[in-house]
Amino acid sequence: MRAPSEATCRPALASLVSRGYLPGQEQIIDGFGRTVTYLRIAITDLCNLRCIYCMPPEGISWLPREAILSFEELETVVEAAAACGISKIRLTGGEPLIRKNLPRLVERLATVPGIEELTLTTNGVYLEQFAHPLAQAGMSRVNVSLDTLDPRKFRRITRLGRLEDVLRGLDAAAQAGLTPLKVNTVVMGGLNDEEVPELAALSLERPVEVRFIEYMPLEEAKGCARSSGAFNFVANEVTRARIKARWGPLEALPSWGERDGPATRFRIASAAGSLGFIGAMSAPFCQRCNRLRLTADGEIRSCLLEGGSVDVKAILRSGGSRPEIMAALRRVAMLKPEVHGSLTGAYRGSMSRIGG
Ligand code: SAM
Numbered sequence: 001m002r003a004p005s006e007a008t009c010r011p012a013l014a015s016l017v018s019r020g021y022l023p024g025q026e027q028i029i030d031g032f033g034r035t036v037t038y039l040r041i042a043i044t045d046l047c048n049l050r051c052i053y054c055m056p057p058e059g060i061s062w063l064p065r066e067a068i069l070s071f072e073e074l075e076t077v078v079e080a081a082a083a084c085g086i087s088k089i090r091l092t093g094g095e096p097l098i099r100k101n102l103p104r105l106v107e108r109l110a111t112v113p114g115i116e117e118l119t120l121t122t123n124g125v126y127l128e129q130f131a132h133p134l135a136q137a138g139m140s141r142v143n144v145s146l147d148t149l150d151p152r153k154f155r156r157i158t159r160l161g162r163l164e165d166v167l168r169g170l171d172a173a174a175q176a177g178l179t180p181l182k183v184n185t186v187v188m189g190g191l192n193d194e195e196v197p198e199l200a201a202l203s204l205e206r207p208v209e210v211r212f213i214e215y216m217p218l219e220e221a222k223g224c225a226r227s228s229g230a231f232n233f234v235a236n237e238v239t240r241a242r243i244k245a246r247w248g249p250l251e252a253l254p255s256w257g258e259r260d261g262p263a264t265r266f267r268i269a270s271a272a273g274s275l276g277f278i279g280a281m282s283a284p285f286c287q288r289c290n291r292l293r294l295t296a297d298g299e300i301r302s303c304l305l306e307g308g309s310v311d312v313k314a315i316l317r318s319g320g321s322r323p324e325i326m327a328a329l330r331r332v333a334m335l336k337p338e339v340h341g342s343l344t345g346a347y348r349g350s351m352s353r354i355g356g
């Protein structure tokens with residue numbers, strides 16, 4: 001094998017240095033050889049909706065305000081993450097759009113050297129109001145959660161929301177250039193599973209990716225599902241077959257790339273957009289997992305469903321320096337399981353606090 005020439009090394013080194021690397025520093029590689037390049041941050045546990053697969057009608061026991069990381073603390077963690085090679089950040093929650101002064105946070109995080117992509121997952125209810133300010137502040141693009149196009153079903157699933165607000169939010173996001181726009185749909189047997197061909201049709205005319213997500217039985221989610229009348233788990237294979245039956249063969253597409261791994265992508269013939277299938281339960285994508293999570297109360301978690309965590313808030317609030325936070329990120333990465341556990345397990349925590 002030939003050693004790379006100096007000419008090929010120099011640009012790579014320049015890019016590392018611009019991310020805050022010190023010579024000799026290395027990217028985060030976990031115990032199974034996976035490189036960590038992506039951090040998902042739950043910036044609040046609060047939400048304006050109560051989706052039946054996520055929260056009980058009365059909500060969860062909200063965190064006290066002081067338990068939530070401040071903008072300064074979030075920025076410090078992101079700087080440390082960028083300095084060890086993390087280049088993509090997603091803000092989630094809870095509902096990130098209800099965090100006060102969000103565009104100001106976005107402005108701060110978007111300018112951290114080494115952060116190449118700053119994205120957001122939202123229920124879309126307040127997106128019409130925030131799309132332009134977020135784009136101006138440096139947000140790259142957004143994913144919008146939408147499980148049905150039927151206003152009454154929408155109310156049944158979210159318990160509190162109005163479909164028209166989300167649809168207006170989607171238009172505003174497209175106009176603001178927060179693209180490629182992705183729509184996230186959790187498929188629930190007996191609720192929206194028969195509607196998947198109509199949801200898939202959102203990709204026909206517009207360059208949107210509609211992503212079908214398998215329901216994950218986190219502890220809280222199971223309780224919510226029980227209290228709201230049962231729905232059944234639907235495997236992606238079944239969803240895909242339903243879409244094919246309506247729209248014909250699906251053309252396989254390449255994945256979006258290393259940073260956006262989990263979706264298997266397809267296109268309905270001659271559609272402007274695409275379809276994605278995320279099968280965390282029937283086809284775990286653990287082998288390609290490149291992410292860590294920061295919970296609303298400042299815990300870095302190695303995996304959504306299991307694995308260990310480190311309390312970064314304690315490090316921050318005891319005056320911890322950037323190298324200590326970088327060391328914490330590396331420690332958590334080593335706690336990532338090779339593959340998440342049994343499909344019938346009761347997974348700890350709530351999706352809204354960990355950040356779905
Ligand atoms: N509130 C925002 C939203 O709904 O987009 C962001 C947080 S939410 C927890 C993030 C994503 O997790 C949403 O797309 C939601 O549909 C998904 N989600 C929540 N609970 C889930 C569950 N039990 N199984 C699968 N996906 C779930």
Ligand code: SF4
Pocket residue numbers: 047048049050051054055093094095123145352
């Ligand atoms: Fe709120 Fe998102 Fe959970 Fe729905 S899925 S209750 S919008 S956090």
